[in-house]
Amino acid sequence: MPKYIFVTGGVVSSLGKGITSASIGKLLESRGLKVSLIKCDPYINVDPGTMNPYQHGEVYVTDDGAETDLDLGHYERFTNAVLTKDNNITTGKVYYSVISKERKGDYLGKTVQIIPHITDEIKDGIEKAAGNQKIDVVIVEIGGTVGDIEGLPFLEAIRQLRLEKGKDYAINIHVTLIPYIKSAGEIKTKPTQHSVGTLREIGIIPDIIVCRTERPISKEAKDKIALFCNVDSEAVIPAIDVENIYEVPVCFKKEGLDKLIIRLLNLKCKDNDLADWENTVLKRLKQPSSAVEIAVVGKYITLQDAYKSIYEALVHGGIANDTKLIIRKIDSEDIEKCGAKKCLEGVYGILVPGGFGSRGIEGKIKAIQYARENKIPYFGLCLGMQAAVIEFARNACGLRSANSTEFGRKIKYPVISLLEEQKHIDDKGATMRLGAYKCMIKKDTKAYKAYKKAVIYERHRHRYEFNNKYKDILEKHGMVFSGIHPKGSLVEIVELKGHPWFVACQFHPEFKSKPEKGHPLFKDFIKAALAK
Numbered sequence: 334m335p336k337y338i339f340v341t342g343g344v345v346s347s348l349g350k351g352i353t354s355a356s357i358g359k360l361l362e363s364r365g366l367k368v369s370l371i372k373c374d375p376y377i378n379v380d381p382g383t384m385n386p387y388q389h390g391e392v393y394v395t396d397d398g399a400e401t402d403l404d405l406g407h408y409e410r411f412t413n414a415v416l417t418k419d420n421n422i423t424t425g426k427v428y429y430s431v432i433s434k435e436r437k438g439d440y441l442g443k444t445v446q447i448i449p450h451i452t453d454e455i456k457d458g459i460e461k462a463a464g465n466q467k468i469d470v471v472i473v474e475i476g477g478t479v480g481d482i483e484g485l486p487f488l489e490a491i492r493q494l495r496l497e498k499g500k501d502y503a504i505n506i507h508v509t510l511i512p513y514i515k516s517a518g519e520i521k522t523k524p525t526q527h528s529v530g531t532l533r534e535i536g537i538i539p540d541i542i543v544c545r546t547e548r549p550i551s552k553e554a555k556d557k558i559a560l561f562c563n564v565d566s567e568a569v570i571p572a573i574d575v576e577n578i579y580e581v582p583v584c585f586k587k588e589g590l591d592k593l594i595i596r597l598l599n600l601k602c603k604d605n606d607l608a609d610w611e612n613t614v615l616k617r618l619k620q621p622s623s624a625v626e627i628a629v630v631g632k633y634i635t636l637q638d639a640y641k642s643i644y645e646a647l648v649h650g651g652i653a654n655d656t657k658l659i660i661r662k663i664d665s666e667d668i669e670k671c672g673a674k675k676c677l678e679g680v681y682g683i684l685v686p687g688g689f690g691s692r693g694i695e696g697k698i699k700a701i702q703y704a705r706e707n708k709i710p711y712f713g714l715c716l717g718m719q720a721a722v723i724e725f726a727r728n729a730c731g732l733r734s735a736n737s738t739e740f741g742r743k744i745k746y747p748v749i750s751l752l753e754e755q756k757h758i759d760d761k762g763a764t765m766r767l768g769a770y771k772c773m774i775k776k777d778t779k780a781y782k783a784y785k786k787a788v789i790y791e792r793h794r795h796r797y798e799f800n801n802k803y804k805d806i807l808e809k810h811g812m813v814f815s816g817i818h819p820k821g822s823l824v825e826i827v828e829l830k831g832h833p834w835f836v837a838c839q840f841h842p843e844f845k846s847k848p849e850k851g852h853p854l855f856k857d858f859i860k861a862a863l864a865k
Contacts, residue, residue: 335369335468336598337459337503339491341537343479343528344510348545349581351404353508353572354474355411356582359610360591362412363582364602366469370408371420371462372401373455374476375483379425382765390638394792394844395420398768404474406642410847411582419462424483427454447486455490469600479507480531492536501599507532507539508572511546511554520548522558529562540597541568541590549573568593579614579848583607614848617652624657625862628680630700632693634662643686643714646846650855654863665696673703680709682862687715687795687841691740698724705729705835710861712854713837715795718827719749721837722799722807725829730810732803739797748807750800766793770818770840772825778815779836780826783853789816791825791840798839799824834861 338357342350351372358368374381381389382400393406399418409416431454435445443450463471473491477484495503509525529539542564544550550571559566570588575581585591586607595602627647633639644660651658661680668676677683683704685697697717701724704711713721719737726735726748737749752766769790774781781787801822804814816826816838829835836854846852 334498334502335463335471336501336600337494337498338470338472338594338598339495339503339505339537340472340474340508341479341488341491341505341532341539342475342477342508343532344524346478348508348510349572350474350476350508351407352578352581353506353543354404354472355407356585357506357590357594358408358412358414358472359582360585360607361470361594361602363605363607363610364591364595365605366600366602367467368412368470368472369414369420369463369466369468370405370412370416370472370474371422371459372404372408372474372476373459373487374402374421374423375481375487376423376476377425377428377483379423379429380421386633386639387636390636391641392794393642394767394794394841396769396790396792400767400794402476403638403641404476406645406844407578409844410645415466417462419458419464422455422458422462424486427451427458427486430454448489451486452490452493455487456494459490459494469602470598479528485535488532488535488537495537504540504594504597505532505537506541506543508543508545511544511550513546513548520546520550520554522554522561525558526561533563539564541570541593543570543572543590545572545574547574577615577618579610579618583611583615610849614652617655618648618657621651621657622655623863624659625651625682625859626659626661626680627682627684627859627862628661628663628677628700629684629686630663630665630668630677630697631686632665632688632690632697634664640686642841642843642846643684645848646843646852646855647684647859649846649848649851650859652848653851653856654859656859656863658859663700665693665700668696668699669693673699676700677703677709681865682710682712682858684712684858685714685717685720687717689716689739694720694740698727702728705829705832708833708865710834710858710865711832711837712834712858714843715793715839715841718837718839719797719799721835722748722812722827725807725810725812726803729812730806732806735803737797746803748800748803749797751796752798765796766798768792770825772816772818772840774826775813775815775817778813778826779828779834779857780815780838780854783836783857785853791838791842792844793840795839799827833865834858 380400397417401421555569697720726732732746735746736744811830813828826838
């Protein structure tokens, strides 16, 4: 039977519960344990797939095609856990399942209630995620903040699970804030005391308190938190702000967090350090031999989390090349107003990410034209590939009004169009081309050089595809179709002849990149930028 770590948060949101959970997973894996991680989100959406990035940040996609919370990206980047749709539980998903069961008659004669039916569904979902993978430890992060009304069923569910599993099989870790009051020149523990008090009111007593802080916590402050929150002083773990998230597991290791968890859960495992992580990841992050500036031209630039996996994958590509990444974030609408040269001059690589809708699309196309004409390494992802096809069709093939049918009904040259099977779909949720698909790569291409193999599987999230009717004319003018999905000959990767590095893909390679194992395309892109 797996053991459980329940991670909650208090005082404010965005404290880093996801990074905390992922870092704990990393520490336990380094000791030879097999972990799985679950994110419980209190929102009523079934999944985040229909949310605007400004509302929720990026939508992370798993191999099985689930649109999930971005924290699952942290989990996969830090650990080797294989995550699926079962690793993200939402209020919407829970209620959808319970109501479906009620309509089928599964609860005949019973009044369906929050307790036990909703909480039982949550518990079943948590236990299902461990599945048959022989998991040693399941880390369950509860989204939101303690005290939020929508999170109460999840907190009640983990309270029950802790009771059912027993002392040696489940622990509670509470992540909270220790603010620094500049005018007083001191840190304050009272918000943490109130947060833990709220947690205890609903029957959850934390075993460990992780304190987010920008200043070191004195022994006196730790002792005070321990006294008022009823934990041992060693269970008050400082989480001081760091320059890079990949330092967090090492910081937790120094604080003895893994030893504490091992003891509380009575786990039998080896001891181990994080030397490999420090040498392959942190050393190159802190002491790179070179630096390069890359432009990311998007439409959700003002929100850091909208392109979270892309920024991290770029950093991973930098680590692989022993290079510091300087990322210039450019709103594609600014290019429409000011021109590509003014916005992009001085960068050595240009990346255009995915997105939906026509806003800012012409700015992306101008950025791509600038990269193509000035021989600047270009990397397009999803919409970034589609925009590259549109730009090339317009400016290299003479199809001046080429466009995507996503951006208008009457398009003279629809080089990007809706798949036939998508034309009769009305529902928006989970109806795109989602998850891992096979891609056949042609030899003697930049894609093959990067992957070093002819068959790959990458994750998708889109409705529109390259229109094969225009394949011949684009090939004639120098576009190379280097990656193809065999079913329907769907174009997956395009390149350009005569350009130092111009690669665009319909899938999202950023979802498979890890700090110690950067994605092949991101590694080659950064290498090309360095060469430039």
